[in-house]
Structure formats: structure tokens, C-alpha cells
Amino acid sequence: MLLLIIFVLTSIAYVVGRSRAATLRKNGEQLHSLPRYYGYLTAIYTAVPALLLLAIWSASEPTFLKQSTVKTLPAEVQSLPQGQLDLVLNDIKNIATGGITQTADDPLREASAKHYNDRKNTSQLLKSIVVLVASILGALYGLRKIGIHTRARVFVERAMMTVLIACSCIAIFTTVGIVLSVLFESLRFFNKVPFTEFAFGLHWSPQTSIRADQVGSSGSFGAVPIFAGTLLISAIAMLVAVPFGLMSAIYLAEYASSNVRAWAKPLLEILAGIPTVVYGFFAALTVAPLVRDIFEGVGFEDVASESALAAGLVMGIMIIPFVSSLSDDVITAVPQAMRDGSLGLGATKSETIKRVVIPAALPGIVGAILLAVSRAIGETMIVVMAAGLAANLTINPLEAVTTVTVQIVTLLTGDQAFDSPKTLVAFALGLMLFITTLILNVIALVVVRKYREQYE
Amino acid sequence: MNAQEKLNTTEVVRGSLKRRYAREKRFRLFGLAAITASLTFLAVLLITITVRGLPAFKQTFIQLEVTLDSKTLGVGENPDINELRKANYNGAIKKSLTALFPDVKKRKDKKALYKLVSKGGQYDLQKRVMADPSLIGETLKVWLPVGDDTNSYIQGNIDSSLPEKKRRFKDNQIQWVDQLTEDKQIQRRFNSTFFERGDSREPEMAGIKGSLFGSMLTLMVTLLLSFPVAVATAIYLEEFAPKNRWTDIIEVNINNLAAVPSIVFGLLGLAIFINFFSLPRSAPIVGGLVLSLMTLPTIIISARAALKSVPPSIRDAALGVGASKLQVVFHHVLPLAMPGILTGTIIGMAQALGETAPLLMIGMVAFIVDVPTSLTDPATVLPVQIYQWADLPEKGFVEKTSAAIMVLLAFLIVMNAVAVYLRRKFERKW
Numbered sequence: 001m002l003l004l005i006i007f008v009l010t011s012i013a014y015v016v017g018r019s020r021a022a023t024l025r026k027n028g029e030q031l032h033s034l035p036r037y038y039g040y041l042t043a044i045y046t047a048v049p050a051l052l053l054l055a056i057w058s059a060s061e062p063t064f065l066k067q068s069t070v071k072t073l074p075a076e077v078q079s080l081p082q083g084q085l086d087l088v089l090n091d092i093k094n095i096a097t098g099g100i101t102q103t104a105d106d107p108l109r110e111a112s113a114k115h116y117n118d119r120k121n122t123s124q125l126l127k128s129i130v131v132l133v134a135s136i137l138g139a140l141y142g143l144r145k146i147g148i149h150t151r152a153r154v155f156v157e158r159a160m161m162t163v164l165i166a167c168s169c170i171a172i173f174t175t176v177g178i179v180l181s182v183l184f185e186s187l188r189f190f191n192k193v194p195f196t197e198f199a200f201g202l203h204w205s206p207q208t209s210i211r212a213d214q215v216g217s218s219g220s221f222g223a224v225p226i227f228a229g230t231l232l233i234s235a236i237a238m239l240v241a242v243p244f245g246l247m248s249a250i251y252l253a254e255y256a257s258s259n260v261r262a263w264a265k266p267l268l269e270i271l272a273g274i275p276t277v278v279y280g281f282f283a284a285l286t287v288a289p290l291v292r293d294i295f296e297g298v299g300f301e302d303v304a305s306e307s308a309l310a311a312g313l314v315m316g317i318m319i320i321p322f323v324s325s326l327s328d329d330v331i332t333a334v335p336q337a338m339r340d341g342s343l344g345l346g347a348t349k350s351e352t353i354k355r356v357v358i359p360a361a362l363p364g365i366v367g368a369i370l371l372a373v374s375r376a377i378g379e380t381m382i383v384v385m386a387a388g389l390a391a392n393l394t395i396n397p398l399e400a401v402t403t404v405t406v407q408i409v410t411l412l413t414g415d416q417a418f419d420s421p422k423t424l425v426a427f428a429l430g431l432m433l434f435i436t437t438l439i440l441n442v443i444a445l446v447v448v449r450k451y452r453e454q455y456e
Numbered sequence: 457m458n459a460q461e462k463l464n465t466t467e468v469v470r471g472s473l474k475r476r477y478a479r480e481k482r483f484r485l486f487g488l489a490a491i492t493a494s495l496t497f498l499a500v501l502l503i504t505i506t507v508r509g510l511p512a513f514k515q516t517f518i519q520l521e522v523t524l525d526s527k528t529l530g531v532g533e534n535p536d537i538n539e540l541r542k543a544n545y546n547g548a549i550k551k552s553l554t555a556l557f558p559d560v561k562k563r564k565d566k567k568a569l570y571k572l573v574s575k576g577g578q579y580d581l582q583k584r585v586m587a588d589p590s591l592i593g594e595t596l597k598v599w600l601p602v603g604d605d606t607n608s609y610i611q612g613n614i615d616s617s618l619p620e621k622k623r624r625f626k627d628n629q630i631q632w633v634d635q636l637t638e639d640k641q642i643q644r645r646f647n648s649t650f651f652e653r654g655d656s657r658e659p660e661m662a663g664i665k666g667s668l669f670g671s672m673l674t675l676m677v678t679l680l681l682s683f684p685v686a687v688a689t690a691i692y693l694e695e696f697a698p699k700n701r702w703t704d705i706i707e708v709n710i711n712n713l714a715a716v717p718s719i720v721f722g723l724l725g726l727a728i729f730i731n732f733f734s735l736p737r738s739a740p741i742v743g744g745l746v747l748s749l750m751t752l753p754t755i756i757i758s759a760r761a762a763l764k765s766v767p768p769s770i771r772d773a774a775l776g777v778g779a780s781k782l783q784v785v786f787h788h789v790l791p792l793a794m795p796g797i798l799t800g801t802i803i804g805m806a807q808a809l810g811e812t813a814p815l816l817m818i819g820m821v822a823f824i825v826d827v828p829t830s831l832t833d834p835a836t837v838l839p840v841q842i843y844q845w846a847d848l849p850e851k852g853f854v855e856k857t858s859a860a861i862m863v864l865l866a867f868l869i870v871m872n873a874v875a876v877y878l879r880r881k882f883e884r885k886w
């Protein structure tokens with residue numbers, strides 16, 4: 001509502017500012033900029049200070065309300081520990097908004113709720129008034145500035161520039177946000193569970209931490225089986241993706257007619273466009289039973305219905321287009337002269353490819369494979385749906401294993417208390433995941449970039 | 457050194473030629489096989505899903521003559537809304553079923569009989585009566601959805617040659633259904649329930665409307681946030697940024713973010729948006745925030761490519777007639793680059809539409825029946841709905857999951873087709 005009013009005011013300010021500048025211009029004044037820039041200028045003065053005020057007020061409002069409400073509570077309630085106090089406050093808020101409460105009519109809370117409501121209403125009224133006044137003052141100031149001495153275009157462009165720079169910093173904020181959030185929670189986890197246990201422990205069973213009477217009571221957080229499971233599934237995926245992807249890329253780049261290429265390339269890329277949840281469904285429902293039937297038919301016993309092989313196979317197929325399109329790019333980037341030289345010496349096409357093109361393109365291909373590995377490690381839905389939950393330390397692809405991403409999902413879905421090691425460990429796993437993929441990506445990017453420079 | 461030896465080399469080469477050509481052929485075949493195998497897999501995937509999902513677009517209905525007398529319904533003379541809502545519609549349905557098969561006497565058999573009609577049938581009745589309370593006391597001929605097992609029997613998914621104990625659908629039920637089919641009281645129709653309802657525990661009553669709306673709201677937030685920011689970033693980096701350390705860092709950052717696993721964005725959303733800013737869980741606004749952070753790099757990278765492809769002569773000409781640098785960009789370069797930017801945006805949106813993992817982290821995975829109407833309502837999205845249904849054991853949900861996947865893929869195909877069309881139509885060679 002308030003936002004709408006500000007928007008309307010801003011629009012009015014723009015129109016008024018522009019027409020005022022236009023009249024000045026008609027009267028023969030030598031204005032610096034076109035009239036519409038004066039319109040923008042007034043609009044900026046109208047909107048920006050008001051919006052800033054609104055943001056600050058809205059952000060600090062809950063804290064003020066909370067403090068003022070706490071003061072109305074009796075001393076013994078005030079001295080409760082933070083968690084219980086929050087519960088009481090929540091109750092009061094619920095009464096105030098007419099929601100459902102846990103405790104039946106409590107006059108004390110009712111009174112506090114009334115106080116809370118009063119304060120809230122006052123605060124909102126005040127907020128509206130202050131923001132509107134700021135907006136109008138801004139508009140008036142902007143209008144007054146219209147004249148020969150104001151270089152409106154420069155001002156407006158400077159403002160635009162600030163916006164552009166701010167936007168481009170969001171990418172950095174995102175990275176910082178990821179690192180901070182994951183790191184902070186991980187540190188809290190490592191306060192409770194030593195890093196060495198996490199990194200070298202062979203036993204993973206975070207669920208036991210719920211029972212307080214257990215010895216140690218904090219479950220066991222040896223993450224080695226999880227890392228091993230992740231590596232196993234990723235390795236299977238790469239065993240599928242690298243040969244298929246590479247051979248596809250070679251065929252498309254070196255042999256295929258342009259017609260075939262025009263069709264096959266987008267079709268292959270569809271594989272990359274299919275949502276991973278679809279692959280997961282397919283892996284769990286079609287591939288996993290198939291794998292089990294085949295291997296049990298051959299004579300293996302105890303093939304898990306959620307075998308690592310099924311998840312890895314499907315994941316590998318999903319990654320084929322990554323490997324193929326990236327390798328395709330690097331293979332086509334190899335200069336034609338190198339091929340011509342080899343062919344001229346009498347080598348066959350396949351010999352040229354194997355002995356000249358691939359070695360020349362190798363750094364790029366390695367980069368592509370590294371990117372694909374990082375993709376495989378971070379892939380979530382396929383393994384959540386098709387791989388198991390049990391943390392087995394095994395290299396048998398027919399057994400069920402679990403991965404980092406599966407554990408993060410299972411530990412963090414549903415309601416959870418935010419200070420138990422069971423949920424915090426998910427962030428520690430996330431940190432490991434982030435670091436691993438980051439390193440792989442950086443190496444891959446550096447390798448690819450170096451390689452490109454070589455032939456440019 | 458002499459003719460003799462040269463001849464020998466030629467002979468050696470000739471001798472090995474057969475082997476080398478065979479190798480050449482084999483290599484080529486491997487390549488072809490790799491592509492064929494990948495494409496075959498794609499075909500298998502799509503065909504399996506279509507075959508599984510198609511039946512879900514049809515639903516079986518059973519025709520019943522339901523007498524809505526106030527005694528069975530347990531309502532008074534002039535029932536108010538509340539009474540109507542709580543009335544015993546199930547009883548009325550049960551009565552009409554018993555009227556159809558008066559010989560069924562045993563409790564166990566009766567129970568089996570009642571299972572023919574879906575538990576959701578009563579809500580259909582409820583809706584009709586609440587819309588028109590004068591129906592009470594009348595006898596209606598209504599089509600009600602059948603239960604899950606009946607549905608799979610009619611689709612031929614239940615093998616009646618198995619011994620009775622091994623199947624969920626018993627002999628007497630088969631007999632009833634066969635009789636009803638003969639009397640033309642069972643019909644298959646287009647499954648509008650699937651598009652008109654939210655989630656449900658009963659497969660025959662579950663629909664994707666809730667998750668479709670959730671997806672739309674989430675994507676709207678994503679688009680509104682990521683498009684302007686991404687375009688602004690791309691403009692700054694491509695047109696204005698000085699080449700220095702800071703912009704280098706930004707660039708490396710963006711490239712890196714494009715390759716960070718999506719689940720890490722989910723962790724970010726959970727820790728920052730939900731725990732720190734205490735935004736509501738399961739809400740489309742948080743989902744949209746997380747997804748826009750995720751799609752930003754995609755859009756930025758394609759927008760930069762589009763801006764780069766605008767030839768410098770355009771800029772020079774505009775500068776030459778006295779435009780300021782910002783005017784050059786906003787009046788000339790940006791409009792020319794727009795088709796390319798839009799293509800990239802649509803592709804980014806398609807990615808966001810199919811994304812599941814980060815949304816699981818921020819709690820968009822709850823069982824939600826209602827259709828979300830605002831940005832802070834608890835909601836779920838289409839891929840998450842697919843994930844949830846895939847976990848359910850009922851046979852009916854396998855179909856529903858596949859059908860939901862088909863809807864999702866249809867959306868993705870349309871979006872990508874639009875992107876390709878835009879690119880073709882506005883592609884310019886300078």
C-alpha cells in the first residue's frame with residue numbers, strides 16, 4: 001500500500017518535473033539537459049530517500065516491538081532463558097494476530113498482546129507519515145533544483161551507474177553469503193564434534209544423536225563412508241560419460257556431415273536440459289530394477305535394489321552432453337593446419353585424431369572432464385531418489401551407498417532444531433562439497449583458459 | 457638409399473593399409489555408436505515416461521444414483537453451511553452402492569464394495585450440494601471417480617489370472633466392476649481432476665494445480681529479480697567496467713557460481729533467508745530468491761555474449777552524434793542485444809523451472825493441498841511434487857508422477873522452442 005503511494009508520487013514527480021523543465025526551456029532558458037532528465041531527477045529525489053527510510057524502519061521494527069513487549073512482562077518471565085522467552089513472545093504475537101495459541105487465556109499475555117498491537121499500530125502509522133513526508137520533501141527539493149545550474153543528465157547517469165555497479169556486486173555477495181553461511185554453521189559443528197572424527201571416522205550414523213541417554217549421545221559423524229560412496233557413484237558416472245561423451249564429440253566434430261551435426265547436437269543437448277528429478281524417477285523405477293534383475297540373473301546374490309550402479313549409470317548419461325559439448329568446442333578449436341599436416345603425411349583420419357588432434361586438445365578435454373566430475377559430485381536428485389541412505393563403506397557397485405548430497409537432503413528436510421550436530425553436520429558436508437567443486441572448477445577454468453590462449 | 461628399399465617401404469605401407477583402414481572404420485563406428493546410444497537412451501527415457509503417464513490423463517468414473525435424503529446425510533431441516541460441510545455424503549454413496557448390489561451382505565464384502573468408489577467422491581458430492589442446497593431430498597445420477605485399485609483393474613494393470621490372495625483386487629470386486637461395465641455405468645473420461653486439484657493422499661484425487669501455481673509464483677519472483685540484476689551486471693561488466701582487479705574478481709566469481717552445485721544454493725537459502733532474515737519456510741518468495749541467485753550467472757553470461765555481438769560501429773556512430781555513454785548503451789546497444797538476452801533468460805528460467813534440490817532445503821516439500829495464492833503462502837513446485845509422488849507406493853501415483861513429468865517437460869519444450877524461435881527470428885549477422 002505504502003509502496004503503491006510512493007510509486008504514484010514518484011510518477012507524478014516525474015511528470016511535473018519534466019513539464020516544469022519543458023516550460024523553462026520554452027521560455028528560452030538554456031537548460032543543461034533534456035526535460036525528461038529533470039523528470040528523472042525529481043523522481044529519484046522523491047523515491048530513493050523515502051524507500052531507504054521505509055527499509056530501515058521495517059528492518060528495525062520487530063526488534064523495537066520485541067524489546068518494548070518484553071518490558072511489559074513480569075520480571076520472572078523476563079529472566080527466562082532466551083529460548084523460552086521466544087516461545088512466550090511467539091504466543092503473544094499469535095494472540096495479537098488472532099491466531100491459535102498453545103496456552104489458554106492468560107490475562108498477562110492478553111495484556112502484553114494488546115500492548116504489542118498498540119505499539120505495532122502506532123509504529124505503522126508513524127512509519128507511513130514519516131515516509132510520505134520524506135517523499136514529498138524530496139519531490140519539492142527535486143523540483144526546486146530544476147534550473148540552469150543543475151546538470152540533470154549527469155546526476156541521473158551517475159545514479160544509474162551506481163545501480164549498475166551495485167547489481168554487479170551481487171555475484172560477490174552471493175559467494176560471500178555461501179561461504180559465510182556454510183562456514184559459520186560448520187564451525188559450530190566442529191565445536192561439538194572434532195574435525196578429525198569427521199574427516200577420518202569410519203562410522204556414520206547421525207540419527208542416533210536424538211537419544212540423550214546413549215553413550216556419547218552425539219551419534220557418530222565419520223564421513224569417510226559418505227565420501228567413498230560419492231566417489232564410487234561419480235566414478236561409475238564418469239566411466240559412462242567420458243567414453244560416450246568423448247566419442248560423440250569426436251564424431252560430431254570430425255566425421256559428421258553438417259546436416260547430421262545440426263540435428264544430433266541439439267538432440268544431445270536435450271539430455272542436459274531434462275530436469276534431474278526426471279532422471280531420478282527413471283533411475284529408481286526403471287533402471288534400478290533392471291540392474292538388479294540382470295545381475296541376479298547372471299548369478300550375483302544380494303544385489304541392492306538401490307545399487308550404486310543404477311544411480312551412477314543414469315548420472316553418467318545425464319553428464320554425456322556436458323563432456324561432449326565442451327570437448328566438441330575444444331576439438332573444433334584445434335587449428336585445421338595441424339590436421340592437414342598429418343593427413344598430408346599419409347595418416348588416416350582416425351590416426352590424425354588419435355595422434356594429433358586429441359593430444360593437442362587434451363588440456364581442454366581434461367578441463368571438460370573436471371567440470372563434469374564436479375557436476376557429478378554435486379548432483380543431487382538422481383542420487384536422492386535412486387541411491388540408498390545406508391552409509392556402507394564398500395567399492396562393490398551392486399551395494400547401496402550414500403552420497404554427500406543425499407545426506408544433506410535427508411538431514412535438512414523437515415523440521416529440525418538448529419543447534420543439534422545432526423543438522424549442523426549437513427552444513428559441514430555442504431562446505432566440503434563447495435570446496436571440492438570450487439577447486440575442480442577453478443582448475444578446469446584455468447586449464448581451459450590457458451589452452452585457448454595457446455591457439456589464439 | 458636405393459630403389460629396392462623404397463619399394464620395400466611402399467610395400468610395408470601397402471601391407472598395413474588393410475589393417476589401418478579397418479581400424480579407421482572401427483573408430484568411426486565407435487563414434488557413431490556413442491551418439492546413437494545416447495540418443496537411444498533419450499528416446500527410451502521419453503517413451504517410458506509417456507507410456508507410463510498417458511493413462512493418467514484419463515480417469516475412470518462410475519455412475520451412481522445417489523439419494524440425498526436428509527436422514528442419511530444427517531442434516532436438519534434447513535441446514536446451514538457448516539452442517540452441509542460436515543454431512544455424511546459417504547453414507548449416501550454407500551447406500552447407493554448397496555442398492556446396486558443388494559446381495560452383498562457380509563461386512564467384509566461390503567467394505568470391498570465401498571472401495572470401488574474413491575474416497576474423494578464424497579467431496580465432489582459435498583461441492584455440488586453446498587453450491588445448491590435444494591438438492592437435498594433429491595435423487596441424483598452422478599459420475600464419481602473410482603478408487604485406485606478399480607482404476608488400475610480397468611486399465612488392465614491387474615492380472616486377474618493370479619491367485620486371489622496375491623492381488624489387491626478381489627474376485628468379487630472384479631465381478632462387480634465387470635457387471636457395471638456391461639451396464640455402461642463405468643466410463644473413462646479426460647482427467648480434469650489432475651489439472652484442477654491440489655495434492656492429495658488418494659492418487660485418483662491428486663492433481664498438479666497447486667504445484668503449477670507454486671511454480672508460476674516462484675518463477676515470477678525469479679524472473680523479476682534475476683532479469684534486471686543480470687542485465688545491469690552484464691551492461692556494467694561489458695560496457696563500463698575498467699579492467700582491474702575488482703572486475704576480474706567479479707568475473708571469476710560469476711563463472712564459478714555457474715558451476716556451484718545447486719544444493720549449495722539451498723544451504724545458502726536456509727541459512728540466510730530463513731534463519732537469518734526469518735522469512736517464512738516453504739514460501740514461493742524464498743524459492744524465487746534462491747532460484748534467482750542460481751540463474752543469475754546463466755543470464756549474465758548470455759547477456760554479455762549478446763552485448764558483445766553488437767558491433768562497435770553502432771556505439772561509435774551514437775557517440776559521434778553526441779550521445780552520452782549511458783545513452784549509447786540504453787538507446788542503441790541494449791535494444792539490439794535484447795533478443796539474445798531474452799533467449800538466455802528463457803533458458804535460465806527453464807533451468808529454474810526444473811530445479812528441485814535447493815527447494816527441498818528451504819522446505820518447499822511439505823504436503824500442501826491448497827493452491828497458493830500469495831508469495832508467502834506455503835507452496836510446492838512441480839519438480840518437487842514429482843519427487844514427492846515418486847516416493848509413494850500406490851500404483852496410481854506412478855502414473856501421476858509420469859503425467860506430471862510430461863507436463864513439466866511440455867513446459868520446458870515450449871520455453872526452449874520460444875528461445876530457439878527468438879534466436880532464429882532476430883539473429884543478425886553484422
